[in-house]
Amino acid sequence: MPTTEEVFEKVKEALVDALGVEEDEVTPDATMVGDLGAESIDFLDIVFKLEKAFDIKIPREELFPDDILTNSQYVDNGKVTPEGIAELKKRLPWADLSKFEDNPRVQDFGNLLTVKDLCSYVESKL
């Protein structure tokens, strides 16, 4: 089992390669979209690089719960309902949703994922 530090280094390498960012920009708290400038197509590349680097399979819905965010059962007036939040927590136990819960606008979800979240996710797969 690689250590948390080793996981972070490998994730950092994948992000530097996929996003063309500097190594020192990839901090644990950096958000993938807002801070590192990841666009939707970059995630395809990032997921592929992580799968190769860690020899794991990453089912898309585990990282991107689009089905929950577009389900009228879990979304009301552009915001995720408490039931939706519970569903998200079940699906993404490795993500820190505390900030999102304060104002759970669906449109903000895309910018939630941080480098630390991604590392926690990878660790949960190892």
Next chain:
Amino acid sequence: MRWFWIDRFEKFVSGVEAVAIKNVTFSDEPLDGYFPGYPHYPHSLIIEGMAQTGGILLSEPGEFKQKVVLAKVGKAEFHRPATPGDRLRLTARLVNLQPDGAIVDGTVDVDGQVQAELNLTFAILDDSFGKEPFFVPSDFCRVLRSLRLFEVGVHPDGSPISVPPHMLEAERAALAASD
């Protein structure tokens, strides 16, 4: 201006690998204008040729019905210029295929020497980008035939690939309309 930057397929294994040839000639218009006095084939067009090779490779299993665009050039390293008389051999390998995109690794060689190494990410667009195909199916089918895709194309088990039925239908309709 014609926008085909490969001349023909030399090898095509459905969903796996495609090899296309591009003969660089002084009569290619972009050659001399790009860098007067030092004619060489622009690297950007080599990337485009690989995108065409890879794009056809990844859209063939779905009968060319998907809208595929080059979304990102992850890597483009050129080791030497391509000059008139060179025969570029573009090899595209499909390394990852998802419902919304794909990744292709590409190598270009000239006489066995590596000329370029590429990594391309493609997006497969959904219907929010419009329902109409990018290319008129009958025209696109003619291009694929001209590139000898259906002459060299095989499935991984060695059996030949065939022209998708909807393209044959479109060809028949286009022929009937021109009578």
